[in-house]
Amino acid sequence: MTKRADFLAANKGRRMAMPGFVLLVHDRNDGDCTRRLGITVTKKIGGAVVRNRMKRRFRALARELLPDMGKSGADHILIGRAGGIERDFAALRAEFVKALKRIAT
Structure with missing residues (x-):
């Protein structure tokens, strides 16, 4: 996902806060069954290298888990938190x- 409107719409969905990230899931109700992913990591987390590393980790997680466990027809937004970059990938x-x-x- 790249459009700001999609990210803002996802704010109205369900929210689950974890130590390394916040997950937002918003059901689009548009008849399309695809699972979309959006990733946000702010500058508060760190510089460009740190933010890109965190985004790569999130993409790897989503590639592995969303096809089986993600909600069909929904937008999934991962928002990076400060503790996420030091966390073990298994955690x-x-x-x-x-x-x-x-x-x-």
């Missing part, structure tokens, strides 16, 4: 699985 993965399961219920 981030476990948190993402936990957040997706909670939002699905």
